[in-house]
Amino acid sequence: MEDHDLHDRILGELDIRAEPFAVCALQGTCTMGLGRNPGATLHYVLGGQGQLSFQSREPLPLSPGRLVLVPACVTHSLCNAGGGQTGLPACKPAGLNLQEHLEKGEGSGNMVVLCSNLSLGLRNTHGLIDLLRAPLSLDVTTSATAERAVQALMTEMTHPRVGRRAMIRVLLLQCVTEMLRVRIEAHDPAVMWIAALADPGLWLALRAMLDSPGAAHSLESLAAAAGMSRSRFAERFQKAYGTAPMAFLRQLRLARAAQLLSERREPIKRIAQLVGFDSRSAFTRAFTASRGQSPRAFRDGCDT
Known part of the structure; x- marks a missing residue:
């Protein structure tokens, strides 16, 4: 099967x-x-003009028409550079009746950004967003597909009609699909996992990890789920995802732990157990090495 056929198959199931x-x-x-x-x-x-800043990566410049998808549990900030007026009201652009957040600084010039929280799934599995490690960015003025979708999205939000929620979902899916395929065509390694999802055997093992990262998975059990020998499975997984299966599972567990720490108030020891760690101390060491701060400090940051 050609690469574009593989990508079409996967993107069609998002x-x-x-x-x-x-x-x-x-x-x-x-x-x-x-x-x-x-x-x-x-x-x-x-x-407006500004940037999207992150704790541990380079900022992304922002200007009208810029669309950015930020991965789960990534701390980020909007920064307005000020300067010239945008021509938009401070907090009610285009008559949108939405939840509003306002920040005021020195000087003139407004930056107005429309924001939404997303979950991305595939084949009834809604942990797919855990595979996204780096922000995706697209200037919709360079893509007729994305530009039309965004314009239609704004119309749906401004003029409520029957089926509004369904239309917004479809239009958002168009935008995200366009962002992904632009990066695929640019051979961006951050999205190469999309093609790997087309491998039926690897998908069975990956889905087992996504559905239940805290389960007692082993190289043997994952290989069995994929219908392969240990060596064959490890080789194909490494080639497809750029990392060994158990290292990938560890990353997935820590990503899921970050989500649980953000969402729940359960004891840290319980969250460690939910994501497959036998002890809180082992979990704390792994989480700190991955995120640069302890689970407790990470959770405390959610409350500030």
């Missing part, structure tokens, strides 16, 4: 869910901290 949108408006030179969301976050810049 599913997306969006929580209510909000408008973030920044007046003058200022920063709006958005914290981290247990799911992914989609941002669309309606007006």
Whole structure:
């Protein structure tokens, strides 16, 4: 099967869910901290100039028409550079009746960003967003497909009609699909896992990990789920995902732990157990090495 056929098959089975949108408006030179969301976050810049800043990676420049998908549990902030007026009201662009967040700074110039929380799934598995490690960005003015979808999305949000929720989901899926295929065509290693999903055997093992990362998986059990020998499974998984199966599972467990720490108030020891760690101390060491802070510090940051 050709690469584009593999990608078509996978992208055709994507599913997306969006929580209510909000408008973030920044007046003058200022920063709006958005914290981290247990799911992914989609941002669309309606007006203004600035950047999206992260704790541990380079910032992304923002300008009108920029669409950015931020992975789950990534702390980020909107930063308005100020300057010229955008021509949009501070907090109610285009008459949108949405939840509003406002930050004020010195000087003039507004930046207005439409934001939503997303979950991305595949074949009835909604942990797929855990595979996204780096933000995806697209200037919709360079893509007729994305530009039309965003314009239609704005119309749906501004003029409520029957089937509005369903239409918004379809239009968002168009936007995210376009972002993914642009990165696939650019051979971005951050999204190469998409083609690997087309391997039926590997998918069975991957789905077992996504559905229940805390289960007592082993190389033997995952190979059995894939219908392969241990050596064959390890070789094919390494080639497809760029990492060994058990190392991948460890990353997935820590990503899921970050979501649970953000969403729940259960004891850290219990969360460690839920994601497959036998002891809190082992979990704390692994989480700290991965995230740069202890589970407790990470959770405390969710409350600030």
